[in-house]
Amino acid sequence: MPAEEKLPYRSDDLSKHFRVSSSTPYDRNGDRYWLDYLKINCHPVTDEHVREWPEKPASFRSSLAEYSAAVHELAQTLLRLIAEGLGLDGGFFAGDLSGGSTQMNVNYYPPCPDPSLTLGLLPHCDRHLLTVLSQGDVAGLQARHGGGWLLVRPIPGSFVVNLGHQMEIITNGLLASVEHRAVTNTAAVRLSVVTLIMPKMECRIGPAPEMVNEATGPAKFKEFEFSEFIKAYSAAAASREDVLHYFRIHR
Ligand SMILES: O=C(O)CCC(=O)C(=O)O
Numbered sequence: 001m002p003a004e005e006k007l008p009y010r011s012d013d014l015s016k017h018f019r020v021s022s023s024t025p026y027d028r029n030g031d032r033y034w035l036d037y038l039k040i041n042c043h044p045v046t047d048e049h050v051r052e053w054p055e056k057p058a059s060f061r062s063s064l065a066e067y068s069a070a071v072h073e074l075a076q077t078l079l080r081l082i083a084e085g086l087g088l089d090g091g092f093f094a095g096d097l098s099g100g101s102t103q104m105n106v107n108y109y110p111p112c113p114d115p116s117l118t119l120g121l122l123p124h125c126d127r128h129l130l131t132v133l134s135q136g137d138v139a140g141l142q143a144r145h146g147g148g149w150l151l152v153r154p155i156p157g158s159f160v161v162n163l164g165h166q167m168e169i170i171t172n173g174l175l176a177s178v179e180h181r182a183v184t185n186t187a188a189v190r191l192s193v194v195t196l197i198m199p200k201m202e203c204r205i206g207p208a209p210e211m212v213n214e215a216t217g218p219a220k221f222k223e224f225e226f227s228e229f230i231k232a233y234s235a236a237a238a239s240r241e242d243v244l245h246y247f248r249i250h251r
């Protein structure tokens, strides 16, 4: 899309359902990141949301609606399997825990003249329940492993599935959210399409009583409303330990 058609959507207002911006909204010492992104509220596909989606290219709205429905079906299948794997009811994550309005991030990382000077995206854990991420065929996503970073190699036609902070909290730490970041490269544009499965803002979250057991130990987190978590996440500039600090039970 030409720059002048993107310009009306340019905004750093986090409450907007459809916006285009650069770097991140999280300020860590004024650092900037090598990234342009588009944020879209993509589910449920309501008139209110669709009205905010661009009309061009002509197939955009119908393609997004179709993709969004397919990713949601996949996410619900994954959540059912995770629940069953944990010994919970298959519908445990359905309903309010995964029924918030869904955001999609389309991240665009242009080639960077000197990748040693900046990252594409800062180290963070995802703030919601589950992420379904398509990274195309250009590498750049890295996951925290021990003290270092491990490249998540792109596998054509596959999705990367990340567990968010809420999954870690609900399972009392058993299914931990892995910190990740994106690095840049000098040669190729990288695009990632990231669908974020969110709880409803008013949903109460805490370790599920079934998950507080011998294997996981006493409850590690307090109960909270998801909207409080979102505020704390922004205040902590998405830093994993800083945000979890607010919600941990310190014994
Ligand atoms: O571009 C990537 O692979 C990572 C994107 C990501 O972590 C996010 O949007 O939360």
Ligand SMILES: [Fe+2]
Pocket: 124, 125, 126, 180
């Ligand atoms: Fe992420």
